Amino acid sequence: MPPVAPTFAASPAGPSPDTPKDPAYTPPPEPSFRPAGESWVWFTSMGLAIGLVMILGLLGLIISNGLAVFWPKPVVQVQLVEGSQAGIRGSPTFGGEHVKTQEKRVTQLDEDGKPLPPAYEYQFYVANRDAYGFSFKYIDRKEVLAITHPANAIVAERFSLGTAIFLPRELRPFESAAIPGDSPEFIPTLERLVQAGNERRREIRQIERHQIGAINRELSRLHLQRRALEHGPNPPADAPARLAAIDARAATLQAEFEGLAARARQLRERQAADTLSYVTLSGAERVTPVAEILDFTLPNQLGFFGKLREFVVRFWKFLSEEPRAANMEGGIFPAIFGTFVMTLLMSVAVTPFGVLAAIYLREYAKQGLFVRCVRIAVNNLAGVPSIVFGVFGLGFFVYMVGGSIDQLFFSLSLPTPTFGTGGVLWASATLALMTVPVVIVSTEEALAAVSRGSREGSLACGASKWQTIQRIVLPASLPGILTGLILAMARGAGEVAPLMLVGVVKLAPTLPIDGIPPFVHLERKFMHLGFHIFDLGFQSPDSEAAKPMVFATTFLLILLVVCLNLGAILIRNHLRKKYKVSTF
Amino acid sequence: MALARPSDFAHASAPAPGTFNPAYIQVKNFSFYYGHNKVLHSLALDIPERQVTAFIGPSGCGKSTLLRNLNRMNDLIDGVRHEGDITVGGRSIYDPLLEVIALRKRIGMVFQKSNPFPKSIYENVVYALRVAGRNGKSELDEVVERSLRGAALWDEVKDRLHESAFGLSGGQQQRLCIARAIANRPEILLMDEPCSALDPIATSKVEELIHELKKEFTIVIVTHNMQQAARVSDRTAFFYLGKLIEYAATPDIFMNPKNPQTEAYVSGRFG
Ligand SMILES: Nc1ncnc2c1ncn2[C@@H]1O[C@H](COP(=O)(O)OP(=O)(O)O)[C@@H](O)[C@H]1O
Ligand SMILES: [Mg+2]
Numbered sequence: 001m002p003p004v005a006p007t008f009a010a011s012p013a014g015p016s017p018d019t020p021k022d023p024a025y026t027p028p029p030e031p032s033f034r035p036a037g038e039s040w041v042w043f044t045s046m047g048l049a050i051g052l053v054m055i056l057g058l059l060g061l062i063i064s065n066g067l068a069v070f071w072p073k074p075v076v077q078v079q080l081v082e083g084s085q086a087g088i089r090g091s092p093t094f095g096g097e098h099v100k101t102q103e104k105r106v107t108q109l110d111e112d113g114k115p116l117p118p119a120y121e122y123q124f125y126v127a128n129r130d131a132y133g134f135s136f137k138y139i140d141r142k143e144v145l146a147i148t149h150p151a152n153a154i155v156a157e158r159f160s161l162g163t164a165i166f167l168p169r170e171l172r173p174f175e176s177a178a179i180p181g182d183s184p185e186f187i188p189t190l191e192r193l194v195q196a197g198n199e200r201r202r203e204i205r206q207i208e209r210h211q212i213g214a215i216n217r218e219l220s221r222l223h224l225q226r227r228a229l230e231h232g233p234n235p236p237a238d239a240p241a242r243l244a245a246i247d248a249r250a251a252t253l254q255a256e257f258e259g260l261a262a263r264a265r266q267l268r269e270r271q272a273a274d275t276l277s278y279v280t281l282s283g284a285e286r287v288t289p290v291a292e293i294l295d296f297t298l299p300n301q302l303g304f305f306g307k308l309r310e311f312v313v314r315f316w317k318f319l320s321e322e323p324r325a326a327n328m329e330g331g332i333f334p335a336i337f338g339t340f341v342m343t344l345l346m347s348v349a350v351t352p353f354g355v356l357a358a359i360y361l362r363e364y365a366k367q368g369l370f371v372r373c374v375r376i377a378v379n380n381l382a383g384v385p386s387i388v389f390g391v392f393g394l395g396f397f398v399y400m401v402g403g404s405i406d407q408l409f410f411s412l413s414l415p416t417p418t419f420g421t422g423g424v425l426w427a428s429a430t431l432a433l434m435t436v437p438v439v440i441v442s443t444e445e446a447l448a449a450v451s452r453g454s455r456e457g458s459l460a461c462g463a464s465k466w467q468t469i470q471r472i473v474l475p476a477s478l479p480g481i482l483t484g485l486i487l488a489m490a491r492g493a494g495e496v497a498p499l500m501l502v503g504v505v506k507l508a509p510t511l512p513i514d515g516i517p518p519f520v521h522l523e524r525k526f527m528h529l530g531f532h533i534f535d536l537g538f539q540s541p542d543s544e545a546a547k548p549m550v551f552a553t554t555f556l557l558i559l560l561v562v563c564l565n566l567g568a569i570l571i572r573n574h575l576r577k578k579y580k581v582s583t584f
Numbered sequence: 585m586a587l588a589r590p591s592d593f594a595h596a597s598a599p600a601p602g603t604f605n606p607a608y609i610q611v612k613n614f615s616f617y618y619g620h621n622k623v624l625h626s627l628a629l630d631i632p633e634r635q636v637t638a639f640i641g642p643s644g645c646g647k648s649t650l651l652r653n654l655n656r657m658n659d660l661i662d663g664v665r666h667e668g669d670i671t672v673g674g675r676s677i678y679d680p681l682l683e684v685i686a687l688r689k690r691i692g693m694v695f696q697k698s699n700p701f702p703k704s705i706y707e708n709v710v711y712a713l714r715v716a717g718r719n720g721k722s723e724l725d726e727v728v729e730r731s732l733r734g735a736a737l738w739d740e741v742k743d744r745l746h747e748s749a750f751g752l753s754g755g756q757q758q759r760l761c762i763a764r765a766i767a768n769r770p771e772i773l774l775m776d777e778p779c780s781a782l783d784p785i786a787t788s789k790v791e792e793l794i795h796e797l798k799k800e801f802t803i804v805i806v807t808h809n810m811q812q813a814a815r816v817s818d819r820t821a822f823f824y825l826g827k828l829i830e831y832a833a834t835p836d837i838f839m840n841p842k843n844p845q846t847e848a849y850v851s852g853r854f855g
């Protein structure tokens with residue numbers, strides 16, 4: 001060390017407290033208490049906060065609106081001011097469920113053209129579409145004289161005409177004397193009759209859907225057999241005998257069919273026999289068969305727990321029932337099931353495909369220009385509009401593959417297509433194609449993350465490359481592969497546009513999986529929650545009435561995606577624990 | 585050729601006790617390139633059977649590269665090239681008729697960083713047998729016990745054979761890797777700085793183990809630690825910048841080096 005020069009005393013490390021101050025010394029700049037780059041941290045957190053607020057807001061809106069649909073609301077009767085023309089067909093009263101109060105959209109002006117203070121209006125859900133021709137009504141607050149809560153108001157869910165809100169007048173059972181609306185007998189009797197009607201409806205459905213359906217299936221099978229015998233290339237020697245047997249069997253089936261049809265007709269007649277007469281809250285008197293009513297409540301008499309029970313019942317019905325009345329009423333079970341089956345099938349199709357492609361790209365292909373181009377192409381595939389995949393699926397899967405399958409295996413039923421038309425199988429295949437880039441990219445990343453050490457350890461034990469991939473690399477990258485699958489599922493389950501071309505329908509009479517052999521019918525068309533939302537919101541006759549259903553359906557679609565993802569995440573966490581990286 | 589048996593290496597008859605083949609592994613004028621970068625320069629050395637041979641030298645001098653060539657582990661790297669030859673038991677390891685998998689079955693390897701598989705202790709040990717298609721339960725059980733005893737780990741893990749290998753300590757994991765490497769009874773054991781990530785107690789256990797294993801296996805060990813080389817090895821090769829500077833019996837290298845570079849290195853003056 002050279003001797004310390006005097007100017008060196010104030011070394012760059014700064015003056016020590018006992019060093020005399022050197023005039024040549026300039027102190028370093030005042031230290032800033034804000035670390036460099038702090039403002040950028042704030043920026044990033046702001047970005048996160050805005051994103052979170054938007055996502056949570058959207059979810060909150062969907063969940064609250066979606067669930068509010070099922071909560072029973074009180075029914076009010078509105079008394080209008082003297083001489084008001086705002087009633088329904090001039091009636092002095094009307095009623096329904098209060099939906100909202102809002103400022104009037106059109107601002108009123110006084111004589112001088114100055115705006116008047118804002119006026120308010122109420123929106124009511126008046127139901128009784130069959131009687132009024134609409135189900136929502138706006139009313140200016142100035143027109144309202146009084147609002148009452150009639151205790152005996154009934155909200156009834158009907159089979160085909162939508163909801164009715166009314167005051168009971170008289171029940172006329174087929175088997176006993178009429179019961180007036182104010183009798184204590186009234187509600188229990190109505191309940192009993194509604195239940196009996198529901199049971200009869202189930203029986204009719206059982207007959208028409210299942211028993212007659214089975215007969216129809218057998219008849220069309222016989223028809224195909226007959227065609228094969230008559231027009232087949234080389235008819236067997238016993239063809240006439242077999243034709244006779246087919247005719248005999250068809251005649252028996254026909255007789256069975258007549259019997260069942262007669263029973264169904266008889267039940268239908270009985271359904272019309274019990275009638276209920278009621279008055280709407282605007283005073284119109286109407287009569288309906290009791291069997292038309294599926295379920296009813298007296299919302300103004302329900303306590304909190306009564307409402308809660310009703311909420312659960314309605315929610316469950318929405319989950320488990322089939323849609324009615326142009327999808328505006330009833331549940332959405334077929335759509336939930338269709339979405340679920342399609343998403344599962346898509347995952348089953350996309351995983352092996354994507355994983356094998358990624359293994360080849362990462363482990364076997366010689367890394368060069370060509371592989372780089374393939375990788376770029378795969379990534380860009382994720383940016384192709386989904387409708388293009390739909391068009392491709394229609395051309396390739398439906399017409400080419402499906403058409404060829406029909407030619408080869410189902411030629412007897414042509415020209416009616418079996419696989420040569422949209423169906424859940426082709427929809428899944430199309431979506432699998434659409435989501436395969438996601439799986440390839442995440443699998444490649446997972447494979448690349450497996451340490452060189454474990455690969456070499458395996459090779460040093462005398463394992464071949466494939467054995468190493470199969471026994472060491474793939475298990476270790478399973479969590480990453482599952483992450484890709486989760487992303488693919490979320491994307492696939494929410495997709496609508498391509499599905500409209502390859503098999504989604506507004507109303508599917510049957511489910512893709514049911515109790516009729518061979519149990520899994522992948523050629524069938526299916527319903528889908530995403531398409532259901534589109535259909536309800538934009539294709540239904542009364543979009544105002546459909547709005548709550550849109551929210552409820554959206555809520556369920558999100559719930560389904562969350563459930564599927566949770567399932568995959570649970571599996572992934574289990575695997576992570578199993579293959580967690582080594583720590584000393 | 586499906587499976588190379590020991591006879592492939594021409595030493596079917598084990599040498600009599602106390603005798604050994606002094607040139608079991610022969611490195612003949614061997615050069616090695618990573619792309620255009622020549623990292624081994626015409627090496628020539630004979631490695632004796634059932635002895636411990638240590639490779640020492642400063643970092644980057646090519647010790648690992650040579651070691652990893654003995655079981656052709658470097659074949660995996662793109663753009664590598666070699667000149668010269670390496671024979672094991674008189675047979676070239678680059679013989680196109682010899683499958684590299686069969687070669688690796690005869691040559692176990694222990695890495696610098698312990699690399700147990702994400703499997704149970706049991707499955708780690710029997711991995712080499714499983715990939716060879718040997719799945720008999722009684723055979724596997726026997727191999728597990730023998731190998732873990734061989735790696736001085738049996739008493740510590742015999743009650744938790746079916747738990748994850750990641751539950752073991754660092755030293756135990758390294759001994760598990762040794763057990764895995766000897767499970768299929770290879771003839772040669774390559775060790776690349778096996779103790780560099782271990783604490784002194786674990787290190788001394790592994791060193792004791794090397795003494796034991798010498799009775800059965802030909803061991804080649806790369807080490808950074810000169811005391812370790814002096815303690816465990818019979819012969820030592822000193823490399824510098826990809827060249828073999830000196831190769832002799834260990835006491836000679838440490839007490840009586842012929843080359844001034846060797847002397848400088850073993851006396852700690854550079855490296
Ligand atoms: N995979 C590789 N690709 C290219 N060069 C490498 C690779 N591995 C090692 N090298 C180079 O080869 C030389 C020898 O490395 P190595 O054998 O690992 O040395 P040592 O084990 O003696 O420290 C070093 O210069 C190193 O940079
Ligand atoms: Mg090294």
